[in-house]
Amino acid sequence: MTTALLMSSSRMGSLGYLEHATSQLDTILEGTSRKVLFVPYAAVSFSYDAYEELAAPPFTNAEAQLTSIHRFDDPVAAVREADVIAVGGGNSFALLTRLYGAEIVAEIRERVTNHGTRYIGWSAGTNVATPTIRTTNDMPIVEPPSFGAIGLVPFQINPHFIPGKPxxxxxxxxxxxxxxxxxxxxxxxxLGLVEGSALHVTGTRGTILGDNDALVFSGSKPVRTIAAGASFELAEIQGPVA
Amino acid sequence: MTTALLMSSSRMGSLGYLEHATSQLDTILEGTSRKVLFVPYAAVSFSYDAYEELAAPPFTNAEAQLTSIHRFDDPVAAVREADVIAVGGGNSFALLTRLYGAEIVAEIRERVTNHGTRYIGWSAGTNVATPTIRTTNDMPIVEPPSFGAIGLVPFQINPHFIPGKPxxxxxxxxxxxxxxxxxxxxxxxxLGLVEGSALHVTGTRGTILGDNDALVFSGSKPVRTIAAGASFELAEIQGPVA
Structure with a gap:
């Protein structure tokens, strides 16, 4: 049964890194070893070491310990042995390219879908948890082998949703x-998630976390909202059509 | 010898469609038949008919006649016979996917590079004139066969450049x-081009058109500017490194 926390963003307003997500992290870590495998592959302009250092404190506050996958010799084995996997934000194209390079796209899908490994993603880490990266906001700075991604939920998510334009x-x-x-x-x-919002997935159901409603964009029907705190069947949002 | 007008945007400030580009269009159309083959493939939320209607008036003002490629049975033959090709803005991923679908990526490159056909692009139409679409601002709503594009200039361009963030x-x-x-x-x-700016390519040289300087982003060196009106060797901007 899939258990995942898919956050829109690492920051909300002027709060610090994942500071808005303390209770969300607590919820998803409950009942786990609180040892978290961190995937920093979305980092482009800074090192994996620096990213691990940036992402660790909010997990420490949740009494969890973050270890980056770049410290392991065998990334596939690291994924296989993980209890919780956290995939950080950055550039979705870099992230997906490197996930394919490390050969862990299918492995993460298998562990989370069929073996109870929990998944935490934010921003680009949320994009790659959907069927494809076709709704990322990022610049396509590198070409991944495919837009196909991990697919823990059956539909696309647009993180960092913001209405209007400058x-x-x-x-x-x-x-x-x-x-x-x-x-x-x-x-x-x-599914559009504004900054600070998240989708909490447990099995076939999703719950919108945070203070703001989520939006569902549909070509044929008007935009509909899912209220903050509301639960719904994931199948209610239409995924890729074969 | 390549002759191309690569515009950042179809609009500048509150001016109408290509209204800022009247003299730029005049320059590139000079000495041609003034019959322009229009490629509307970047249009996603509106029809090719509607796009042709939108794009025609600024060309009419320049005493040129626009005919969309979707009116021809054989797009490859239409490209081969064109004197001037104009590729409009919209979504770069949709545009490139459809250019490949119509099998005209290589044909446009060949005609413009070796047969004197002139190329006019704006926004997405400028993105596909560079080596790849890796510096588009668009959402990757469809997956093209490759990020590789027409490549009329040897380096990437970022159209609609705007500093800062909301x-x-x-x-x-x-x-x-x-x-x-x-x-x-x-x-x-x-090369970053702000709205209203353009790169005018004649052979191995480029000129920045419009009222604003262009910017060159480089990983190792500070950002440098190319003054509005200035000419330079295209080879001075570093393209993809093999």
């Missing part, structure tokens, strides 16, 4: 980008 | 995204 600029708003997604992928829907 | 949001600024690009692609540089 004044005086003619780039697309996020709503326009997601409207393009649903136009070119008919029938498929996208 | 207040209260924790997504990356454009500078941070481009710093990630240069970090993961060592030695490679990116």
């Amino acid at each position: 004044a005086g600029h003619n780039g697309e708003s996020r709503e326009e980008r997601l409207a393009e997604f649903t136009a070119i992928n008919p029938g498929e829907e996208v | 207040a209260g949001h924790n997504g990356e600024s454009r500078e941070e995204r481009l710093a990630e690009f240069t970090a993961i692609n060592p030695g490679e540089e990116v």
Whole structure:
């Protein structure tokens, strides 16, 4: 049974790194060894060592211990032996390219889906937990072998959702980008999570954590909201259409 | 000899569609038949018919006639016979996927590089004129067969360049995204064009058109500027490193 915490972002407003997520981390770590395997592959402009140092304190506050996968000789074995896997944010294309390089895309899917390993992701770490990275906000700085990702939930998520666009600029708003997604992928829907929000997955059900409602973007129907705190069947949001 | 007008955007500030580009269009159309083959494949949320209607007036103002490629039975033949090709903005991933689908990526490259066909692109149409779409700002709503693109210039361009980021949001600024690009692609540089600017390519030389300086992002060196109106050898900006 899949248990996963898929966070929109590492930060909310002016709070510190994962500071908004203390109770969310507590919930997902409950009943585990509290030893967490950290995947820092989304880091591009800073080192894996630096990323481990940045991400550790909120886990320490939750009485958990973070160890980065780059400290292991065999990343596949590290995933296989992990009780909890945390995949940090950064660049989704770099992250997915490196997950494929380490040959752990299928391994993470298998462990979380069938062996009870818990998954924590934020930002890019949430993107790769969906079927594909087609709803990332990141620049495609490297080309992964495929857009196909871990797929712990059956639908796409757009993290860091923000409405509107900056004044005086003619780039697309996020709503326009997601409207393009649903136009070119008919029938498929996208869950938008604003910063500070998360999707808590337990088996076939999801719960929206945080203070803000989540949005479901659909090409054919109006945008609908899922209230903060509400639970729903994951199958209610339409994933990729074969 | 390649002759191309690579515009950052279809709009500048509150001006109308390509309204800022009247003199730029005049320059590139000079000496041609003024019959322009339009490629509307970047359109996702609206029809090719609608896109042709939107894009035609600024060309009419330049005494040119725009005909969309979707009106031809054979897109490869349409490209082969074109005197001027204009590739409009929209979503770069949709555009590149459809260019490959119509089998005209290599054909456009060949015609523009070796047969004097002129190329006009804006936004996504500029992205696909570079070696790859790795510096697009667009959401990867569909997966193209490859990130490799037409490659009329030897380096990446970031259109719609804008400094900074919206207040209260924790997504990356454009500078941070481009710093990630240069970090993961060592030695490679990116030309940033703000809205309203363009790169005019004639042979091995480029000229920055518009009122604003262009920026060159480099991982190892500080950001440098190319003054509005200045000409330079294209080889001065470092492209993909083999």
